[in-house]
Amino acid sequence: MNAVLREIRGNPLLWLLAGVPVALAGPRLWPGAHQLLFVLSVLAILPLATLLSHATESVAAKTGDMVGGLLNATLGNLTELVIALAALQAGQYMLVKASIAGAIVTNTLFMLGASFLLGGLRHHVQEFNRTSARLQAILLFLATVAILIPSAVAQADATARSGFTQSLSLALSLVLIAVYGLGMVFSLKTHREFFGSAEGSAAHGEEAPWPLGAALGTLAVVNVLVALVSEVFVESVQHAAEGFGMTPAFVGFIVVALVGGAAEMASAFSAARKDRLDMSVGIALGSASQIALFVAPVLVLLSYVLGPSPMDLQFWPGSVVMMLVATLTASFVTGSGKSAWFIGVLVLTVYVIFALTLYLLPPRG
């Protein structure tokens, strides 16, 4: 446990851990103070996500490449998954879907764009491995297309009843999880050389891995804490949004996605500044693909068990457009294997415009 404590002392972000008990006690101490609870829960999730990410990597480092890579790939978006699960149990399917779409868009546009910008401010032109970037962009494009098909068909065909969308979403989820499994065989076993630089060398790099016991213990404890704090977050977020003048779409799409992906963003940005753009691109695109291929279908399947009613994969048309634009942008931008600061600005601009749109959009109903 010493290694864990040492890291907490050395990393200012982790001091926020002190806020976790406050956030958990919040709903009893200040019932109805939604805006306060919202801020407290966000501040508590950030350090927990960082701990979770480091614990996952430590376990991965200890268990050997194959099992480790598998763990890393499966638990990489654990924070997003746990937050979405809390929303799922509360039956807030609009928030669940917005957070899926938002995570894809935020990872591809914000994480990638900010990595290019931060890297580009320090290095004139940055090069990265085109072959693996392309492979990951193709994977992301196809994964995104797959989860968009129920929405596209439902929009295109007015006769598509909800029963149809529901059974298509279920069938799709099973197909996607199978493809996700094959993808793991591909990236961890048959063709690991293409993914080496991005995942192999323990994505967060610099710190020494924790001992296995400490890491597993941290993983278990922190997961429970994230789940508990997420409940506070999900309960407060709607009312808090109204208080702050934010639309629910903005909260789900932008705020939840930024909070859920904070730990990965820190890694991606630090890699970009060290001119290791391969790693940044790998984290950003890999994480987005994982949301589409794993988190989204798992949530659909779990909705049959945990939710008040089955959830489908029919997204709000505006977010379909945003997801498609985000993945097309990622494909174009990574296709050249080169980057400069202005490319980062352009990618971030698209993200800012999406955020603006969601912020200004009048709430429905």
Added chain:
Amino acid sequence: MNAVLREIRGNPLLWLLAGVPVALAGPRLWPGAHQLLFVLSVLAILPLATLLSHATESVAAKTGDMVGGLLNATLGNLTELVIALAALQAGQYMLVKASIAGAIVTNTLFMLGASFLLGGLRHHVQEFNRTSARLQAILLFLATVAILIPSAVAQADATARSGFTQSLSLALSLVLIAVYGLGMVFSLKTHREFFGSAEGSAAHGEEAPWPLGAALGTLAVVNVLVALVSEVFVESVQHAAEGFGMTPAFVGFIVVALVGGAAEMASAFSAARKDRLDMSVGIALGSASQIALFVAPVLVLLSYVLGPSPMDLQFWPGSVVMMLVATLTASFVTGSGKSAWFIGVLVLTVYVIFALTLYLLPPRG
């Protein structure tokens, strides 16, 4: 004729030819047994398509590169054209359009994806000529965009009356056929070096070409047979679909396209397994472009002569989405000039999801 007979004996697929007379006699023997007639006609079309394809190449091999290439390019999708003609004469325009869209989607996603998968299972990473793949992907993208414009405008603008769509489709068809002619000058005359590996060396390769007389005779006889069997197929397909629980959209899009393209698929897959992915990509993308640039406009023009009323090029919105996704996928996937088994899995996944969607889609009306 000996060469033709020798091939029939050597190729188990061609034993199915025995089913041709049964299929032709079917409607008299078992009137109303739609499902049986449907299966019989499919089983009869498969060997006929294989013969047709080999006869075309034999004529091409004998008449010299220029005329041969022309023949190959024009007659390459003869099976699809003949089946669509049978549907056209029966006034089943929905089936005609579904088979056009389905042929484009099946050639780009299924044929390309399965080639990548089959090739990738044998070879770790396969490389192919990026320059010609890109050229063909651009051609396919632009051809697809062109035939989608009437649908896109009609969807976008509610005031677009059917008279407008009709005259636009007619004008478009004339433009596309002119472009198709120019494309032939390009690929067979001025820039044949880019298309060399894919078409020059007799796509189906291994077998020796037949003598010219045998080939021409086969071409004539088999064409008539395909036309006759297609009539049985088109008459039985709707009722059979209901019997099998398939939607008409699924039949037109998936079943007709797979049946019509069977011969080309056999060639593409065999080339992929021999690590000649250039040829597979050339057959898949070339065949899809040909449907858009040649088969579709010819059908529009012929509908003025053969059909009960003129046919336009306004597609069902869902199939517009599918065609666009298919061509974008083909462009991304072939852009890198490299392939591995998982890319094949991903491309096939999109196809499977499309098929699932069409299978689950409630029939309209």
Added chain:
Amino acid sequence: MNAVLREIRGNPLLWLLAGVPVALAGPRLWPGAHQLLFVLSVLAILPLATLLSHATESVAAKTGDMVGGLLNATLGNLTELVIALAALQAGQYMLVKASIAGAIVTNTLFMLGASFLLGGLRHHVQEFNRTSARLQAILLFLATVAILIPSAVAQADATARSGFTQSLSLALSLVLIAVYGLGMVFSLKTHREFFGSAEGSAAHGEEAPWPLGAALGTLAVVNVLVALVSEVFVESVQHAAEGFGMTPAFVGFIVVALVGGAAEMASAFSAARKDRLDMSVGIALGSASQIALFVAPVLVLLSYVLGPSPMDLQFWPGSVVMMLVATLTASFVTGSGKSAWFIGVLVLTVYVIFALTLYLLPPRG
């Protein structure tokens, strides 16, 4: 002034300048003769645009690279801007928006396609710098996506009221102009080496630059003349279109865009024929990006001052499709760094089909 006169004598196109006073006097001499006035104003704008373009470059050449590049980039689409301003003041927002969309589509499809065709007729295969072409294609894609977001969201979400579209368009315009400024820092200061061949060496090349005084004087006088003639053009265009049997959409999209971009097209085509395709691609894509990043937002902002009411950026759905297809086409086509005549034919075909569609489209309302 001698240099200016010498050029006028040497360039047959500039003899059309004689038509400028006729066009200006037209509305008094032949009031109501809309078709005549339309033709006269088009014939007068062409030589004025050529003079404007040469004057801008002469000023640029004299003032040093930094200021010159800035001028060139800002004034490059001056003709389009002045014509659109005349339409803006007349409150013809549909014409303004059609001319923005048309300029993007015409620059990317017609200018690029014709450059490839004209260059390809003289040179077997032309190569161009992929890195800068890609960078410019990405810039164009992101700029186009940005100005399409209000339309996409408004289409996708029926609850999006016009107040929302209006405030989003305003916010967007401010963001785009800021990005445009950063883009200038990028292309003229930090990363000028990528844009060198396309803009640095005085795009129109061959002629010697005019003295600074003559150039500035020409710039001032010609600008006033273009503004005056544009008023005649905008007043006559609607009625003339009806007389010629053209839809207003066709006029705004095709005629205005071809007239406004004539001078740049002449430069792009001449560069392509000299096998300097880098320059042609740079002019075509750069000019289209500039319309999206600079002309469009400036018009939105100016509508608050000059127009009868604020203008938003919500485009007709059909033109959204056309802009997206045009930018995707440009990205694909320039991605390979190679070109041949048939690629030009294909790109032009898409443009011709768009023009056909707009020509046949029944007028609304």
